[in-house]
């Protein structure tokens with residue numbers, strides 16, 4: 269028997285589903301692929317080759333992709349990975365808050381940014397773009413006063429159509 273300190277973990281005896289949002293103030297946000305890898309390691313998650321492939325792809329693509337698209341892209345890159353492995357790894361990574369998972373009517377999409385952010389939904393191209401939006405403090409206070417709820421986090425969905433970008437060189 270040795271006396272190595274055990275990593276502190278929330279014990280959930282009833283095995284209840286814990287919310288994905290982990291306490292933000294104690295854990296540094298994931299800002300790059302290396303951060304994501306570090307987070308896996310600090311959580312004691314095994315970092316298999318397949319799991320690393322998925323993280324690499326999401327950080328390269330910086331899009332919101334379905335499991336099917338992730339599977340297709342990895343195999344196109346010559347990174348042989350099975351369907352089941354893709355699904356299981358996405359599930360594990362998103363349930364640990366390492367990647368983003370959005371539920372849509374036509375299925376789940378996965379993204380590289382795991383901390384709270386907002387989305388611009390392009391109705392013509394079906395793309396979802398990540399944006400960081402900070403609402404003015406007085407607007408938040410107004411919402412708090414109106415609802416009696418202390419706002420601790422928010423995410424906004426914008427919807428619209430692609431505009432022709434003026435070519436500025």
Ligand SMILES: [Zn+2]
Pocket residue numbers: 332368379381385386387397398
């Ligand atoms: Zn996103």
